[in-house]
Amino acid sequence: MKAIVCSAYGPLDSLQLAEVAKPAPKADQVLVKVYASSVNFNAPASVTGKPLIVRLMSGAPFTPKHQTPGNDIAGRVEAVGSSVKRFKPGDEVYGDLAECGYGAYAEYVAVPEAALALKPDNITYEQAAAVPEAGLVALQALRDFGGLKAGHKVLISGASGGIGSFAVQIAKALGAEVTAVCSTRNLDMVRSLGADHAIDYTQEDFVQTGQTYDLIVATAGYRSLADYKRALKPNGVHVATGGDMKQIFEPMLFGWWRPGGKKLGSLVLKVNKDLDFLSELLASGQVVPVIDRCYPLAEAGEALKYYAQGRTRGKIIISVAQDGD
Template sequence: MKAVAFDRYGSAEELQYRELEKPIAKSNELLVRIRASSINPVDWKIRQGHLQLLTGFNFPRIVGSDISGVVVEVGPEVTKFQPGDEVYTFLNPVNGGACAEYAAVPESSAGFKPKNITHAEAAAVPIAGLTALQALRDLGEIQAGNKVLINGASGGVGTFAVQIAKAMNAEVTGVCSAKNLDFVKGLGADLVLDYAEIDFTKQSEKYDIILDAVGTKTFAECEKVLQSEGVYISTLPSFDNLAPMLTSWLLPGKKAKFILANANPADLGFLRELIESEKVEPIVDRTYSLAEVAAAHAYSETGRAAGKIAIVIEEVISH
């Protein structure tokens, strides 16, 4: 099968479009013909070698996590899916494997693809959408009427977080760059702040939930603008937030938490319902082919994407 992989850590130039062995589905797995993937910052951080302690030195490594595609085979223990089903999910980012024509997917982490969107749009959902959902609902315990601030509201996680928070009837403030103010307003945000002009941590407004989707603010900076029982959630683990996360877990009052998304059928189904009812729309900034993954990584690294970057994997004859 065709895939994009690298043989050593480094720049996007290490990525090669090449022929690799097609995976074999285990008894509890689906073999999925991947129609689309998408880029997440973790993909190029892994490629650069920032997570070597987790990812190790087994090469070649196929990049990518998000997938949307069609089931072509099922293992004998699989009960909920059959060949021909359209599915979406994400693979463990540590192992990768999404920027390829096929992937073996555990049944326990797959969901049925939303019917009203393309594979490219569906592939934009899993990591970013589940991160936003699980951060707001599970860690933030979001309630109708809550004041929620999304830092990085125009990015992959941010665009989902704004829409999910509005679908849950929260009052949403989005923080982004000047060029994306109207874009984030269009997603449903009640108020949008230009981070270059306004530092939300120095304002008088207090929030029930602050989701830092870009990891540019610490709990210490955000604490003063949290309500007395407010929750700060970061998508990036950092040394600065480690102590507050430990102490706030033990003590009452304001909380600092870190979100690590979990792929499961129930939450993929929840997102599917939001998308099919048109309460949430995946935002795709640009689309690249499988052979252009290196260029997609380079664009993602600029930090300028509004929404997600999709990888469309062309229909080819099976190898």
């Protein structure tokens, strides 16, 4: 089978499509024919080895831990091991392989059934591949860390990106009043996703508007904890899911600091937790993945380079096979 292979840290241009052995499923594994994957932060980081902290945290200081990058997949079950209970050949599935060796940029993967959920029928493989990591970061930040309730005022910074575009839609589905922060070119897009208010960060500073929020989800950029605290209501919650390293690590270091009952923290994703909950939102049409661009598998390096520019609107998809193949 064909797969993207990266055997040494290097530039994104160095990614090669190679012929490798097709995996055979073990007793507890599902063999999935991959139709699509998507690009998350870990993919370019695992190829370039930058930022260095990612290399160190993955326990692979000198060579990539996983030779084939990528963690989100959507595809069709081709075969199952003898102890697999939840899936059968022909099932359409999707999931995040971050806890079972990555390797999504390939024609086939053999993975434990816990890494998979049934794909809703009403969405394409490309749409489904956009969901597992970004959608669950958004859900867990809003509902689990943020304690979001209907009627809450929520601000989402980085609302036009992968995580942000899911966060806007999930927050609306959960009954929140949503303010989306993005740049000028993305104002119409975030409104079309359901945002009640949109703030153009190139023109206006959400910290200075005088508005306060029950929950702030920050997926991009950097603001100090003092800024977030100023924009929160009493007992409000700020959760950083991404952005500048400082934005992620400051709440980890100072999360114990709860001025005025305000909670400030960073999200650590629980991989695949509640993917079935997201499936229901997708099946009902309350959440529709936003796709910026699709690249064929052979051009995965170009897809990663585009992602690394930090200007993605929604998600970037790696198309591995066409439906009907």
